[in-house]
Amino acid sequence: GNSVTQMEGPVTLSEEAFLTINCTYTATGYPSLFWYVQYPGEGLQLLLKATKADDKGSNKGFEATYRKETTSFHLEKGSVQVSDSAVYFCALGPMTNNDMRFGAGTRLTVKP
Amino acid sequence: GAGVSQSPSNKVTEKGKDVELRCDPISGHTALYWYRQSLGQGLEFLIYFQGNSAPDKSGLPSDRFSAERTGGSVSTLTIQRTQQEDSAVYLCASSLGQGSNQPQHFGDGTRLSIL
Numbered sequence: 001g002n003s004v005t006q007m008e009g010p011v012t013l014s015e016e017a018f019l020t021i022n023c024t025y026t027a028t029g030y031p032s033l034f035w036y037v038q039y040p041g042e043g044l045q046l047l048l049k050a051t052k053a054d055d056k057g058s059n060k061g062f063e064a065t066y067r068k069e070t071t072s073f074h075l076e077k078g079s080v081q082v083s084d085s086a087v088y089f090c091a092l093g094p095m096t097n098n099d100m101r102f103g104a105g106t107r108l109t110v111k112p
Numbered sequence: 113g114a115g116v117s118q119s120p121s122n123k124v125t126e127k128g129k130d131v132e133l134r135c136d137p138i139s140g141h142t143a144l145y146w147y148r149q150s151l152g153q154g155l156e157f158l159i160y161f162q163g164n165s166a167p168d169k170s171g172l173p174s175d176r177f178s179a180e181r182t183g184g185s186v187s188t189l190t191i192q193r194t195q196q197e198d199s200a201v202y203l204c205a206s207s208l209g210q211g212s213n214q215p216q217h218f219g220d221g222t223r224l225s226i227l
Contacts, residue, residue: 004154034215043116044203044218089155100145100216102155 002027006090006103013080013110021075021106023064023090033057033066033073034091038105044089047075080110114138116219118204124225127196133189133222137206145207145216146179146189150200158202161187162209191224199226 007022025033035047035057048057053068062077073090087107093100117136125131137144146158157171161181172178176194181187191198201223205216 006154036218043220044205046215046217049215091155100155100157102147104154 002031002092002101004090004092004101004103007106008104009087010107010109013108015082015110015112016079017110019075019077019080019084019108021088021090021108023073023075023103025071025073025090025092025101027071027092031092033064034100035062035064035073035075036089036091036102038087038089040086047088080108082110082112084108085110116204116206116217118202118219118222120222121220122223122225124227125194126227128193130190130192131194131224133191133202133204133224135187135189135204135206135219137185137187137204138217140208141206141217142184142209143207143214143216144181144187145205146187147203147205148173148200149203149221155203158189194224194226196226199224 003026005024032051034049036044037047038044048059050057050066053066056065064073064075066073085108087105089105090103091100116138119134123131142163144161147155148158149155159172159179160168176192179189201221203218203221205218207214207216
């Protein structure tokens with residue numbers, strides 16, 4: 001079945017460090033891929049998306065490239081800030097049965 | 113504009129009681145989703161509404177769970193005879209329509225605690 005596997009957390013980085021959060025997926029067909037972010041005390045927000053192979057989604061300095069050959073959608077940021085501290089969810093779909101598949105989430109803490 | 117609104121934000125209740133959770137989607141969004149986020153787990157799909165079509169209930173974990181959507185707008189998720197394992201954050205999301213590239217907009221969730 002369709003699924004998303006996300007890098008386990010928590011991840012702790014110093015300010016201005018490089019961030020990578022790995023995400024790989026299993027799916028039939030050609031799903032869209034998403035990264036959602038949940039800041040402390042807030043609801044989920046869409047961070048970026050890519051709808052087809054080789055697309056790059058980007059927002060707020062974050063990037064992720066839809067790699068069909070490696071079935072991956074890794075999230076990267078060149079220089080993290082304290083304000084980036086949040087839980088990040090990789091997601092796939094929705095597919096024909098209407099449900100999106102989410103990873104377990106990766107908690108990022110950025111220290112000054 | 114207004115986002116997805118959920119109420120209550122927190123609910124504490126005793127085991128065996130029924131609870132109702134409400135979701136008010138973004139105006140004009142025809143698709144509405146309910147998810148459950150248990151501690152340390154990913155999001156678990158519960159149910160999906162699209163316009164006036166019959167809902168996709170394939171994710172409901174038991175017959176104690178039900179949901180309805182009146183007038184194609186507000187939705188209520190009902191859990192009957194609550195159990196401690198029902199404790200979780202229940203998230204509602206809406207989108208412009210069905211489709212792989214329609215992002216979902218999430219509410220802040222209802223944190224449900226069963227004593």
